Amino acid sequence: MGLGLFHRHRGATPYLLLAPGMLWLAAFFLVPLGFLAYQSLESGSIIAGFGYAFTWAWSNYSSAVRGYTGEFERSFEYAGLATVIALVVSYPVAYWIAFRGGRWKNLLLLFIVAPFFVTYLIRTLAWQTILSDHGLVVRLLTDIHLISPGGRVLATGTAVVAGITYNFLPFMALPLYVSLEQIDQTLIEAAEDLYASKWRAFLRVTFPLSLPGVVAGTLLTFIPAAGDFINAQLLGSPTSHMIGNVIQSKFLGLQDYPAAAAMSFILMAIILALVLVYARVVGTEKLTG
Amino acid sequence: MTVEAAVPPEAPAATEYDIRLIGLTKRFDDVVAVDGISLDIDRGKFFALLGPSGCGKTTTLRMIGGFEEPTEGRIELGGVDVAPLPPYKRDVNTVFQSYALFPHLTIFENVAFGLRRRGVKGGDLRRRVGESLELVGLAGLERRKPRQLSGGQQQRIALARALVNRPRVLLLDEPLGALDLKLRKEMQLELKRIQADVGITFVHVTHDQEEAMTMADGIVIMNGGRIEQLGTPSELYERPRTPFVAGFLGVSNLLEGTAVAGDRVKLADGTEVQCPHEVLGGRTGTVQIGVRPEKLRIGGDAGNSLSGTIAESAYIGVSTQYIVETPAGPVTVYVQNDRPGGQVATGERLTLSWSPESTFVVDALEGSS
Ligand SMILES: Nc1ncnc2c1ncn2[C@@H]1O[C@H](COP(=O)(O)OP(=O)(O)O)[C@@H](O)[C@H]1O
Ligand SMILES: [Mg+2]
Numbered sequence: 001m002g003l004g005l006f007h008r009h010r011g012a013t014p015y016l017l018l019a020p021g022m023l024w025l026a027a028f029f030l031v032p033l034g035f036l037a038y039q040s041l042e043s044g045s046i047i048a049g050f051g052y053a054f055t056w057a058w059s060n061y062s063s064a065v066r067g068y069t070g071e072f073e074r075s076f077e078y079a080g081l082a083t084v085i086a087l088v089v090s091y092p093v094a095y096w097i098a099f100r101g102g103r104w105k106n107l108l109l110l111f112i113v114a115p116f117f118v119t120y121l122i123r124t125l126a127w128q129t130i131l132s133d134h135g136l137v138v139r140l141l142t143d144i145h146l147i148s149p150g151g152r153v154l155a156t157g158t159a160v161v162a163g164i165t166y167n168f169l170p171f172m173a174l175p176l177y178v179s180l181e182q183i184d185q186t187l188i189e190a191a192e193d194l195y196a197s198k199w200r201a202f203l204r205v206t207f208p209l210s211l212p213g214v215v216a217g218t219l220l221t222f223i224p225a226a227g228d229f230i231n232a233q234l235l236g237s238p239t240s241h242m243i244g245n246v247i248q249s250k251f252l253g254l255q256d257y258p259a260a261a262a263m264s265f266i267l268m269a270i271i272l273a274l275v276l277v278y279a280r281v282v283g284t285e286k287l288t289g
Numbered sequence: 290m291t292v293e294a295a296v297p298p299e300a301p302a303a304t305e306y307d308i309r310l311i312g313l314t315k316r317f318d319d320v321v322a323v324d325g326i327s328l329d330i331d332r333g334k335f336f337a338l339l340g341p342s343g344c345g346k347t348t349t350l351r352m353i354g355g356f357e358e359p360t361e362g363r364i365e366l367g368g369v370d371v372a373p374l375p376p377y378k379r380d381v382n383t384v385f386q387s388y389a390l391f392p393h394l395t396i397f398e399n400v401a402f403g404l405r406r407r408g409v410k411g412g413d414l415r416r417r418v419g420e421s422l423e424l425v426g427l428a429g430l431e432r433r434k435p436r437q438l439s440g441g442q443q444q445r446i447a448l449a450r451a452l453v454n455r456p457r458v459l460l461l462d463e464p465l466g467a468l469d470l471k472l473r474k475e476m477q478l479e480l481k482r483i484q485a486d487v488g489i490t491f492v493h494v495t496h497d498q499e500e501a502m503t504m505a506d507g508i509v510i511m512n513g514g515r516i517e518q519l520g521t522p523s524e525l526y527e528r529p530r531t532p533f534v535a536g537f538l539g540v541s542n543l544l545e546g547t548a549v550a551g552d553r554v555k556l557a558d559g560t561e562v563q564c565p566h567e568v569l570g571g572r573t574g575t576v577q578i579g580v581r582p583e584k585l586r587i588g589g590d591a592g593n594s595l596s597g598t599i600a601e602s603a604y605i606g607v608s609t610q611y612i613v614e615t616p617a618g619p620v621t622v623y624v625q626n627d628r629p630g631g632q633v634a635t636g637e638r639l640t641l642s643w644s645p646e647s648t649f650v651v652d653a654l655e656g657s658s
Contacts, residue, residue: 184387184389186385186387186389187389187391187392189356189376189383189385189389190383190385190389190390190391191391191402192355192356192375192376192377193354193356193376193377193381193382193383193451194377194382194402194403194406194450194451194454195377195378195403195406195407195454196377196402196406197375197377198375200377200406201377204391204402205391205393208393209392209393
């Protein structure tokens with residue numbers, strides 16, 4: 001009898017534990033998402049008052065794609081570039097901290113997270129100063145002839161990519177660190193024991209074993225970066241705007257909710273498709289070892 | 290494609306030693322892990338490095354493998370000084386205590402790892418991996434991942450992965466330490482068979498004296514970073530030369546005395562004990578004589594004798610263990626239970642005897658000379 005009760009409880013426990021999270025997701029993610037979907041199929045215009053009405057207006061989707069192809073493309077181009085740069089920059093850093101950090105590990109990790117103690121907006125504004133026309137970076141790049149005299153960095157795509165890279169770097173570095181930190185050093189010794197040079201041992205053992213971190217880091221960087229608008233707004237110009245800028249201005253400026261909602265859905269769908277392809281290519285087999 | 294492993298060529302004049310350590314020392318900050326050990330290991334031998342935990346066995350092995358740089362001293366493999374060579378250029382493979390199988394690779398790829406680095410490909414690669422897996426009795430598991438195997442199977446794969454490369458020397462760091470007792474016993478015999486089959490020099494690190502005795506042709510006993518004694522299992526057991534070796538390998542009775550001639554020691558109570566000349570080795574002053582419990586007889590006169598009273602006895606089936614209080618100190622005796630009712634009662638007086646040949650001599654304990 002008591003045993004039956006125990007079993008029944010054990011059967012229910014996982015669901016009880018899941019319930020708060022599920023309710024939270026339902027209330028604050030699924031419901032708004034449904035509402036957004038509904039909104040994306042409304043029509044009407046602000047000139048006619050706030051008279052949006054649900055009319056299965058699929059044209060919102062086609063005009064979003066037609067009118068803002070450039071912004072969509074730029075979103076993925078910038079996010080992709082920033083992700084690759086963040087990966088290339090943070091891998092050696094994470095590697096060094098994980099394998100050579102010794103007792104300084106925690107302090108070094110703190111340095112990586114340190115920028116997070118300052119608001120996103122302020123951090124990005126600081127980059128305006130850093131990249132400004134008479135700032136240090138521009139002067140340096142002019143001196144080494146990477147940009148012609150009078151050229152600028154601020155208000156270009158380069159600045160936007162730099163800003164995104166910087167802002168999302170910790171999302172890349174931390175998962176990389178965690179996956180590298182977990183690698184048993186004996187495995188690398190075993191590889192060297194089996195005639196692999198240091199570089200071969202890295203390619204055949206260390207890197208494959210750090211793939212879960214690479215995947216987590218790239219997703220955590222790429223997904224929010226593709227929808228970002230702060231960097232393009234503060235560091236770019238209208239010619240380097242991303243789809244996030246359009247959505248933001250439609251929602252908050254023009255209050256063209258149906259168009260903004262449709263764009264959000266398109267963005268979401270593309271990201272989802274890319275993530276699925278990515279997961280396929282990298283292979284779940286490799287991720288689980 | 291370049292072959293990465295520049296294996297030192299066979300030394301022109303065939304050396305009889307596979308490994309030669311000369312004054313090898315390793316210090317970590319203020320810890321002296323290995324303290325000037327010199328050692329020659331013959332080709333094709335099963336060699337054991339035996340000693341208590343922390344005596345520097347792993348450090349010695351890691352220096353031979355190239356994972357730790359000696360503070361002082363030389364390491365020669367087949368007559369070639371390997372100091373400048375990184376691990377991947379040494380013709381040595383290691384079986385790690387934790388096995389260190391690559392979790393992301395299949396068993397086939399694990400075993401093929403070393404061969405691939407050396408440019409072995411195609412049918413040759415498949416054949417050698419297959420043979421190696423057969424050698425350890427695990428053919429057919431090629432496509433599994435390491436985590437799908439039991440501990441014992443993983444251990445065998447680690448062995449196959451190292452042996453497939455036919456190294457000059459195989460280093461094994463407590464390879465059986467993680468296995469349960471029954472499996473460990475099986476693997477001891479299995480390892481010995483494999484070593485005899487392949488004829489590669491094995492250097493087997495262990496803290497288990499029984500394991501070393503069962504498996505090795507030669508044993509070096511280490512203590513505190515130094516070599517205590519080197520010899521065959523029977524030499525070390527029959528003729529230990531230091532109190533540490535006498536105590537570490539099996540049970541010994543050690544009695545203090547004074548050397549009175551080249552082959553005689555006078556015990557504390559005045560009894561004179563005979564021993565072979567070479568065992569006393571010219572020592573004078575205070576020494577300890579030793580005799581193994583099973584070499585003692587009750588009664589009789591085998592050459593050396595001592596009298597005492599039985600203080601304790603324990604019946605353990607094949608034999609009975611007695612502790613006999615003698616004027617020279619307590620003595621443990623194992624007596625075969627070769628006839629029913631042969632036990633002697635506690636408190637009885639008796640005479641113990643043993644042959645001079647069974648007597649060994651070790652240095653007196655520090656501070657008592
Ligand atoms: N990397 C290291 N840093 C500092 N001390 C070490 C290191 N490796 C080993 N030691 C010390 O060296 C001594 C010998 O260790 P080890 O060779 O592992 O012994 P064993 O394998 O015989 O148990 C121990 O006192 C150990 O603490
Ligand atoms: Mg050890």
